[in-house]
């Protein structure tokens with residue numbers, strides 16, 4: 001290990017290693033076993049799930065061109081709701097399954113026990129049946145972060161229906177497109193959705209989405225706010241009214257391991273959203289196992305993932321993984337900055353959260369508000385901190401580690417995708433010495449490879465940089481694109497034959513640690529030097545006056561591509577030419593002269609998707625002065641930031 005890297009290395013303490021499910025020795029042994037004999041390894045770990053009919057076959061997968069086929073536990077049958085609820089009743093019926101924290105800090109939190117969860121899910125499932133939903137049918141869920149969203153997911157699973165959650169921040173058009181794409185029979189929603197003190201009329205959005213061509217699609221409405229809503233007679237039903245007339249008893253349907261559990265639409269950088277299809281058996285095994293090991297979850301722990309159930313992170317680490325493990329999982333309806341920037345930490349203190357999992361973008365935003373919001377609260381119950389969604393810059397990592405974790409809680413930087421179902425690269429808290437900014441090492445059964453981007457040759461030296469692919473299947477892998485298996489093959493298996501292509505660039509250091517450098521479409525080539533835009537961003541954000549930055553390439557006469565940096569300053573810092581020079585010099589000194597931004601544009605806001613990802617496609621277009629073809633901006637959290645950026649670009653002179 002090189003000296004510079006030893007300095008930034010954070011090994012688990014002896015105490016963390018001792019209490020963990022896996023210390024380094026265990027991780028090494030289990031990882032080796034998982035690669036040497038996947039059938040034996042996953043055959044054994046598949047038993048963490050209760051099967052109705054046990055599997056006799058474990059792995060049957062092919063990445064071969066023309067016959068991409070992924071099956072795990074294919075002759076087994078099970079029910080996901082029975083695994084997430086019923087099987088816990090005997091030993092922990094009175095344990096809290098879900099802690100619900102509402103948007104308003106002054107409103108009371110709810111504690112739902114496994115026993116109560118069982119009753120809610122059975123009733124809900126019977127309501128769906130009553131509405132004509134049966135095994136294999138699709139149900140769209142468009143809900144705020146309320147317990148009924150989890151009941152709805154588990155109710156679908158209980159009767160073998162396939163859910164497709166559409167994030168409640170999406171527009172009526174986006175919702176309609178997804179209802180149509182998966183051919184849903186029913187949409188589940190609520191009257192209103194409070195978030196950050198503002199209420200969205202979700203039912204109105206559903207009405208708009210389902211106008212015209214959707215006269216067959218029924219809507220089930222959960223009463224959340226009691227506000228006035230428009231009703232479609234004969235097609236709309238209140239959940240609480242329907243529940244009055246159904247039985248409490250709903251036996252779980254026997255579902256084949258390879259039957260789909262859910263479809264989740266995810267946008268690529270171009271084109272129509274893809275319906276990512278996840279299986280029942282393999283997905284559940286993988287979500288549960290990663291939840292237990294990555295977060296070192298133990299019985300009695302309180303686990304909080306701040307994602308929304310509209311994203312894959314919410315599926316795997318709010319609902320399915322934690323509940324399959326009999327955990328107590330926190331569901332939060334609100335936002336990190338309401339009523340103030342201390343909300344996350346207030347909730348952690350109040351519910352004595354042991355594992356906290358959030359996104360770097362939230363960490364950076366809260367870091368910009370100062371330490372006092374964190375220091376007010378007692379966070380001594382936190383044992384593990386997690387991040388997901390994008391690379392975390394060392395500056396934010398250090399703040400998370402020092403100010404939130406007080407240096408006591410290992411940080412797990414989990415790299416994965418909607419497509420992967422669960423974590424693929426991640427530290428384990430008791431096993432892996434972490435390095436700020438690295439997702440570190442593969443989870444059990446995962447064989448990451450780095451390929452030379454143009455030739456596709458596998459780079460076998462330990463230190464290497466290229467595109468990240470995965471060599472063989474794992475149980476949580478997506479099975480197909482809904483209704484379009486050909487697109488599945490073209491998107492993930494055509495560029496590099498016999499591998500799953502992640503779309504991410506990656507560097508492996510001399511210790512074998514993986515560093516995600518960003519999507520490969522974000523790689524820029526400056527004077528023949530390939531550079532991850534994330535590297536420059538990370539340098540910029542390390543400057544004390546910078547809150548956030550996004551870097552893209554733009555055509556440059558001499559260098560091929562130049563570096564264009566959008567910079568959001570910390571609260572109260574004024575832009576100036578001096579500061580621009582200071583930042584240029586700063587990046588030069590942090591990375592080297594080749595990384596010095598050619599242009600810096602002050603950006604009061606960056607265009608982000610509602611899940612917090614920066615839309616670099618739009619920033620690239622603005623940097624290229626190509627304002628006419630910005631593409632679809634309707635999925636942005638705040639489309640008005642784009643106009644600001646264009647105006648400033650044009651005023652640059």
Ligand code: 6R9
Nearest residue numbers: 388389390391413414415416417418504516
């Ligand atoms: C779970 C989720 C997937 C893309 C992925 C990558 C980026 C996710 C990351 C990360 C660096 C991490 N990404 N986790 N990059 N470090 N720890 O986010 O799924 O929304 O499908 O996004 O997000 O670029 O390819 P999804």
